[in-house]
Amino acid sequence: DTEVTQTPKHLVMGMTNKKSLKCEQHMGHRAMYWYKQKAKKPPELMFVYSYEKLSINESVPSRFSPECPNSSLLNLHLHALQPEDSALYLCASSRLLRPDYGYTFGSGTRLTVV
């Protein structure tokens, strides 16, 4: 299995809702990442997990809460989002914390906040 699977593919949520994005990989990668990508922009790093521990938080607002229950799963809990948070949320994994062999990205969750 050489894929990163993200669910759901699309999500529409109100500003008072709570929702979660899920990401799963079975490649044995020990580093996992959340990225945010706005239209026509590069992916922006949000969080890095290494061996199930949070190693980098790129000053992301607390309305985004990551969780890594085990080495194969990564969640992103969303609460009280703003319309400007609408974007493509990409999960990725890599073989090592230093991604010397490239990241494998999931197909993303397209989030719309209304």
Place this chain on the structure above:
Amino acid sequence: GQQVMQIPQYQHVQEGEDFTTYCNSSTTLSNIQWYKQRPGGHPVFLIQLVKSGEVKKQKRLTFQFGEAKKNSSLHITATQTTDVGTYFCAGLYGGATNKLIFGTGTLLAVQP
């Protein structure tokens, strides 16, 4: 902070023409990686360059890493419509940061 700039932002070519995108970092990189993102898709890893002055080829694609490890280029020979997409370089910075910073990207359009 680290910044990775790419030029051009957009390139439109006729099928069969060559294409080059250039990537520049404000500071020295440990390595550089290249990704392709098709319209509506997600980034897909193409290649990694590690050594100063390194050149790697993948069929019609040629990747170079600068001698000072601060710049890189991707050259596509005889473009095809399947080459359409946004090409991102991504720099890995050494030290404690250990993170990949994506360049601004170049969108390639190929007219048949």
